[in-house]
Amino acid sequence: MRHFIDLWRHDAAELRAILDDAHARKAARGDRRHGAADDDLPAEGALLAMIFEKNSTRTRFSFDGAIRQLGGSSLIVSAGDMQLGRGESVEDTARTLSQYADLAMLRTNSHADLDAFAAAAAMPVINGLTDRSHPCQIMADLMSFEEVRGPLAGKTLAWMGDGNNVCASFIHAAPKFGFRLRIATPAAYAPNSEDIERAIAEGGEIELLEQLDDPGHAAAGADAVITDCWMSMGDADEDARRAAHQSLQVNAAVMAAAAPDALFMHCLPAHRGEEVTDEVIDGPASIVWREAANRLHAQKAIIAWCLAGG
Numbered sequence: 383m384r385h386f387i388d389l390w391r392h393d394a395a396e397l398r399a400i401l402d403d404a405h406a407r408k409a410a411r412g413d414r415r416h417g418a419a420d421d422d423l424p425a426e427g428a429l430l431a432m433i434f435e436k437n438s439t440r441t442r443f444s445f446d447g448a449i450r451q452l453g454g455s456s457l458i459v460s461a462g463d464m465q466l467g468r469g470e471s472v473e474d475t476a477r478t479l480s481q482y483a484d485l486a487m488l489r490t491n492s493h494a495d496l497d498a499f500a501a502a503a504a505m506p507v508i509n510g511l512t513d514r515s516h517p518c519q520i521m522a523d524l525m526s527f528e529e530v531r532g533p534l535a536g537k538t539l540a541w542m543g544d545g546n547n548v549c550a551s552f553i554h555a556a557p558k559f560g561f562r563l564r565i566a567t568p569a570a571y572a573p574n575s576e577d578i579e580r581a582i583a584e585g586g587e588i589e590l591l592e593q594l595d596d597p598g599h600a601a602a603g604a605d606a607v608i609t610d611c612w613m614s615m616g617d618a619d620e621d622a623r624r625a626a627h628q629s630l631q632v633n634a635a636v637m638a639a640a641a642p643d644a645l646f647m648h649c650l651p652a653h654r655g656e657e658v659t660d661e662v663i664d665g666p667a668s669i670v671w672r673e674a675a676n677r678l679h680a681q682k683a684i685i686a687w688c689l690a691g692g
């Protein structure tokens with residue numbers, strides 16, 4: 383069964399092949415309308431079940447568009463509308479949906495629930511964001527970087543902000559794609575140490591800056607500066623988070639410390655005036671709309687890979 387749960391579970395060649403397919407699929411579409419199908423239809427007849435426990439704009443629409451372009455169809459349901467919301471177990475939900483669908487994409491509060499669903503499912507399962515990771519986002523982000531700047535190997539990506547789920551998937555990706563990852567976070571919101579230790583053990587170059595006197599240090603010479611919201615869905619300690627992250631805002635001074643052609647990246651939604659200024663997100667270095675667009679193409683390659691497993 384080919385699940386797509388976390389980038390660290392895949393070998394580098396497998397992820398490279400998925401990203402190559404994403405680039406090829408995007409190029410092959412030409413100027414077709416978004417609702418028009420691809421020629422090869424690798425998901426012909428396949429039904430994608432999508433369950434959302436949290437809000438979503440990009441993931442929801444891009445997965446729906448992706449399965450249609452691949453020749454399949456989808457059913458999208460909020461978890462609260464299902465018996466899941468009344469206490470039916472994750473495992474029984476997975477067993478039931480496996481009778482109707484050919485693959486599933488879930489956005490869950492708890493990563494453990496996603497793992498439990500995948501273990502009980504008789505179909506491939508894709509992670510559409512959990513509290514621990516967001517692998518589909520990072521595949522789209524890396525695709526976007528490559529389109530603009532070429533190969534990732536040897537490049538330095540600087541993460542500034544919360545050591546959250548998106549940051550975790552960048553950590554998982556670093557040893558697979560050979561980029562250096564510099565992470566500046568408040569000590570209280572540092573990434574999971576297991577993720578960092580695993581990435582380093584796999585040969586990843588990860589640098590963690592928890593004491594940041596000058597935000598420019600985090601961005602110094604970086605090929606891309608990346609951030610995300612300071613409060614993820616489900617986070618409760620809003621005031622403490624906002625206070626702890628103040629010095630990590632990506633603004634013009636931070637971008638000036640990065641490499642001259644550095645990119646600005648953000649998974650969206652952005653909280654303008656908090657983690658990033660308008661000047662940066664709307665400025666020439668920003669590739670945030672490209673990242674949003676590439677969610678579709680990256681996820682098409684992920685879906686095709688999952689279904690090719692049989």
Ligand code: CP
Pocket residue numbers: 437438439440441442511519649650651
């Ligand atoms: N980046 C992302 O996953 O966006 P949504 O929450 O809108 O799906």
Ligand code: NVA
Pocket residue numbers: 511546547548610611613614615649650651
């Ligand atoms: N870190 C954010 C990402 C949203 C796409 C969250 O989990 O809310």
